[in-house]
Amino acid sequence: MNWSQSKELLVRLIPAEVEAYLRGTGWVLFDSRPGKVSYWERVEVDSGEEYTAVCVLDRSVRDYATRTAELLNLLGRIEQRTPDDIYRSVRDVGCDVTELQIERADARDGTIPLKDGARAFDGALRLYAAAAAAVKDRRPYFGKLLTGGASRFVSRNARLGQTKVGSYVITISTRVAQVQEELPFEVQVESEPFERQVMLRLASALSVAREAAIKNTAQAFFDGVAHGVSANLCDAVTGMAEGAPFTQLNVALHWSPIRPVERSVPRQLSFGPELVSNLREGSAHLRFQEPLSNFQLVGKVVRLERWPDEPSGTIGIDGFVDSETELVSVTLKEEEYSVATEAHGIGAPVVCIGELKRNVRGYVLLGAHSFGVIGNGMSKGVVAQRTKTEEPA
Template structure:
């Protein structure tokens, strides 16, 4: 059954540039132009040639009519409904991420309001995790985000929900790929724009997470998750997946990608990955462990020096500080320069507290403060 678009408001809202990008992606070519009012596009269909007159100015009196005619021609050429074609036109300039939750209690394409909000938040968290990994892969990202990640998330659009259990869509727009004739640019580094890097990183990281979960399920080891950090696995991604599927009624979480036609994918990449519900507890535990092994940046350590160690022929040395971390007293080892070590000796002898900043890393059963800076004796106010 064919569905014709008669709504003039919908037709008038179709941007000429979006339709032009869609036509180009479908193999159409502009053959002539009528000033700034219209352009003629053509496509060979066997022995025949289909033509579309694309209006360029939405203020023209016949803009709606010409858009309606264009959709009718595309419907005839593609053998698809105008509604399907319109949906693809609307998303032609962006990568579309569809996250589907298959639930036992969904039969009409709806979910409880709270669950819908939770799913949208989970999709947002997936994109934040992928964008953070695209900037710099790490096992875990703390609350402070790089500006590039924040700017990217602000540009992502939430699409219409779709039927099929319950599907949330997110549109990540990308810039079109342009060529200089048939030549490659001399100094082009070949890297896609950051928006495409994020969606590709999300696809790669989800596949890596699925593979790591399968290994963990078979062998009971965590290693594959840690090895997959460079591919984009991180605790935040694992937590987002578990958050989306953390309900007894959830049977499976599916993620599907549709890549923007205006910028072809530069390498083979998966467009679909699924996570059955029995895999999510493994992913949850992996997220906890990734967070546990992740360095904590910009830590302020306050405590007392309880141990000093230095080789006879070395100027630098190591100290152990008893200090508070996460509300608990911890033994933290610090490798100090000559001047810092001299201050540590003084603090130890006088039983004075010290302050130091750095990156906290768990090693074995203990902690190490790496890249120490600002090591000083804390002056205690006299009563």
């Protein structure tokens, strides 16, 4: 960044943000003139070298941009980072920031095909929604994910930043603290805001999902559910990796320095093609485990099975599951089976409610009830949808 051409950007930086960044990265305040200027010092542990920094606190003074640029350049030299990175870190000092870097051979100029880009952004949204849903509820599969607290979080709390060059990088920030807060460096878990809880769950779930993908066993994915791993999270990662020629997905987690996290919390994770493929298999394993209660199935009867002299029978309904047409097996009592037989004969759509579960053979609707033919005393506008007794908070 050429600071001489970025005076407007520098003036936008709030002095409280600059001071919060200094405090959070190990600088110590040793003198100040309230409302005018503050003086900071830092000693490098490895080299023993001492540094002094000056932070101007009045944005109306003529040389505010110049003095702030000098400070940011000093920080860049010490941290061995670019001016752009330092500027963003100071500006977002109260935020946790995630960088999702999609490496692929055709993205070296910082662009990717529009269709793949749309899929990547959708994957990023679903990744955050899966983490938000898993804060208070651990499930192998959340079904209709963008509802309740997960939907509110991705709509209001997670903010999309500017993309970065480096193959193709999606940045997402989540504010976890205000710069006016003077927080202790040891923050109790109970005091963490929901936004930070989501980020910690995201870090944990991605780390455990990666380990499960390395082991590549169904049990490893099942064990990961307790840490926030879900089919939705696995699908989100694989969705961002769709499209050839994908080489790697890198996840960088930058934690707000004014609300520090433990050193054990992940900061860098990578998923290559083999791990992505294994995550896809893991998603299938997890989907088998989670039944969906109060599932309303709408479709046409395409199969009838009943043993002689048996009052009940099993039908196959070609209906919608997650916007895809699937064959669902349903067991019905004698009277309902007769209605299903008539509906099959005339090709009429039917509706019923029960607990949807997937097994190795496909889908089955357990405890089916409220069976009927659409148009026979029912609205023809019924649409297949999932409803649950509980939504993620």
